[in-house]
Amino acid sequence: MDNTAAGIERFYREEFGRILATLIRLLGDFDLAEDAAQDAFASAVEQWPRDGLPENPRAWIIGVARHKAIDRLRRQARFNDRREELIRMAETGGDDAETDGAGTLPDERLRLIFTCCHPALADDARVALSLRTLCGLTTEEIARAFLTAPATMAQRLVRAKRKIRAARIPYEVPSPELIAERLDAVMAVIYLVFNEGYAASSGERLLRTDLCAEAIRLARILVALMPAETEPRGLLAMMLLHDARRDARIDERGEIVLLEEQDRKSWDHAQIAEGLAHSEAAIGADAHGPYAIQSAIAAVHSRAERADATDWRAIANLYARLVAIRPSPVIELNRAVAIAMADGPAAGLGLIDAIAASGDLRDYYLMWSARADLLRRLGRWSEAAESYRAALARVGSAPERRFLRRRLEEMSAKIKPS
Numbered sequence: 001m002d003n004t005a006a007g008i009e010r011f012y013r014e015e016f017g018r019i020l021a022t023l024i025r026l027l028g029d030f031d032l033a034e035d036a037a038q039d040a041f042a043s044a045v046e047q048w049p050r051d052g053l054p055e056n057p058r059a060w061i062i063g064v065a066r067h068k069a070i071d072r073l074r075r076q077a078r079f080n081d082r083r084e085e086l087i088r089m090a091e092t093g094g095d096d097a098e099t100d101g102a103g104t105l106p107d108e109r110l111r112l113i114f115t116c117c118h119p120a121l122a123d124d125a126r127v128a129l130s131l132r133t134l135c136g137l138t139t140e141e142i143a144r145a146f147l148t149a150p151a152t153m154a155q156r157l158v159r160a161k162r163k164i165r166a167a168r169i170p171y172e173v174p175s176p177e178l179i180a181e182r183l184d185a186v187m188a189v190i191y192l193v194f195n196e197g198y199a200a201s202s203g204e205r206l207l208r209t210d211l212c213a214e215a216i217r218l219a220r221i222l223v224a225l226m227p228a229e230t231e232p233r234g235l236l237a238m239m240l241l242h243d244a245r246r247d248a249r250i251d252e253r254g255e256i257v258l259l260e261e262q263d264r265k266s267w268d269h270a271q272i273a274e275g276l277a278h279s280e281a282a283i284g285a286d287a288h289g290p291y292a293i294q295s296a297i298a299a300v301h302s303r304a305e306r307a308d309a310t311d312w313r314a315i316a317n318l319y320a321r322l323v324a325i326r327p328s329p330v331i332e333l334n335r336a337v338a339i340a341m342a343d344g345p346a347a348g349l350g351l352i353d354a355i356a357a358s359g360d361l362r363d364y365y366l367m368w369s370a371r372a373d374l375l376r377r378l379g380r381w382s383e384a385a386e387s388y389r390a391a392l393a394r395v396g397s398a399p400e401r402r403f404l405r406r407r408l409e410e411m412s413a414k415i416k417p418s
Contacts, residue, residue, distance in 0.1 A: 003048040011057060012041055014210045017134045019061055021112040023069075025171050026062075030133065030161040032069050039072075040065035109134055109214070110186075110221055111173050116160070117185035118169045125160035130189040132157055137196065144396060145192060147363055179226060186222065187235050187291065190215050194239045198246075200397050207250065212243050234282035234291030240275030241298035244268040256403045260307040272302045290326045293318055312342035329360040337370050345374040365394035369404060376411065385411035 016037065023033035040061045054060035116130040124146065131137045131145070143153040163169075174182065197211025219236040226232055248262035279299045282292035297318045304310040319335035332355055340348020352371045361367040372387035388408040395401050 003053045008045055008048060015058055017109060019058060020133050021108045022062055023065055024112060026066065027069050030164060035072060036065040036069035039068040110218055111171055113186050113189050114173050114182055115169060115171045117182045119181055120167055120169065121160050121163055125156045126185045127188050127192060128153060128156055129160040131192055134193060187231060190218050191235060198242060207246060215239055216243065230282045230285040231289045231291045233278045234289050234295045237275045237278035237282055237295035238291060238298050240271050241302045244271040244275065254399060256399050276302065288325055290322060293322045312338050316342050329355055333367055333370060340374055345377040349374045363394055365391045381411045381414040
């Protein structure tokens with residue numbers, strides 16, 4: 001990495017989750033760890049451009065954050081109440097293995113996920129808190145993922161952290177007999193981490209390959225921890241198959257390349273082979289597992305040598321199975337798109353209009369962009385332009401905004417003046 005402001009920002013985005021996970025373990029307090037991490041990064045922004053990079057930037061941040069935490073506790077007049085904890089922090093803070101976490105604790109972030117996914121916490125709070133601490137996502141980004149207001153999400157995060165502190169929920173991967181009760185929430189977190197990397201909800205980049213790689217790494221650990229469970233294999237397969245297309249999803253200018261236009265020769269075929277093997281094992285063992293079904297959908301795309309050879313009817317049927325076991329308006333939307341590809345845009349448009357009328361996805365830009373695309377295919381330029389505008393008003397990432405703007409310009413050019 002470099003020591004410019006841009007380099008430090010990249011380091012922050014890529015390493016914040018790992019650093020925060022370590023600090024939470026060391027300090028035992030989510031808020032204190034997050035505040036201390038932010039203070040340490042602020043110091044890095046001030047010192048690194050002037051003094052140069054430390055030999056181990058991550059260990060430097062953790063060490064500074066630990067001292068910042070002690071300073072905060074002193075200022076808050078809580079030093080006497082937590083003297084023993086602070087002594088422990090001072091003693092463990094100098095251990096390179098403890099602060100760096102590179103070799104002795106390869107599943108540090110998995111511990112954090114299991115802590116956040118304790119059954120004492122509400123379902124949505126588990127996932128939201130994991131995304132905040134694991135990925136460093138902002139409250140606004142998490143709220144967008146949950147299709148809710150930022151103020152509402154902020155309250156959920158505060159309540160979740162208070163609950164962990166009050167209930168003294170341990171920071172650990174639970175014993176095997178207790179893992180199962182948290183498995184669904186843990187897999188949901190890993191999946192959302194991957195989604196944020198695969199299609200970033202905000203910022204200049206469509207892809208955050210660090211998050212995709214971390215989600216796949218965590219899924220591999222989960223599969224190793226629970227070899228008898230099939231759904232972790234389905235989750236791993238799905239992510240491997242999607243991630244195998246990453247190099248074809250953007251062009252040399254960083255612009256979006258649609259699936260139907262991608263150069264399939266540039267897909268990672270070794271990774272596809274691994275993903276297909278996991279998918280076949282997962283769907284063979286549990287044909288009703290939601291992640292196994294989603295991996296089967298990704299497998300249909302991966303097996304198609306050309307876009308026009310994709311078996312969209314099979315994909316639509318798989319989405320129908322998924323809706324039956326895990327009803328969701330987003331899954332209904334994906335099914336509608338698959339039906340449109342199999343039976344024509346008019347068939348899918350009616351389904352999407354029904355979803356839009358329900359209001360469930362009114363703030364979900366992908367519903368508006370999918371509707372706009374079907375209207376475009378039907379030659380209904382004015383209506384397509386209206387839906388593209390609705391999508392533009394809701395989209396977060398710059399590459400997707402540019403893509404939608406280009407589509408809107410195409411529609412505007414086709415609309416005849418009255």
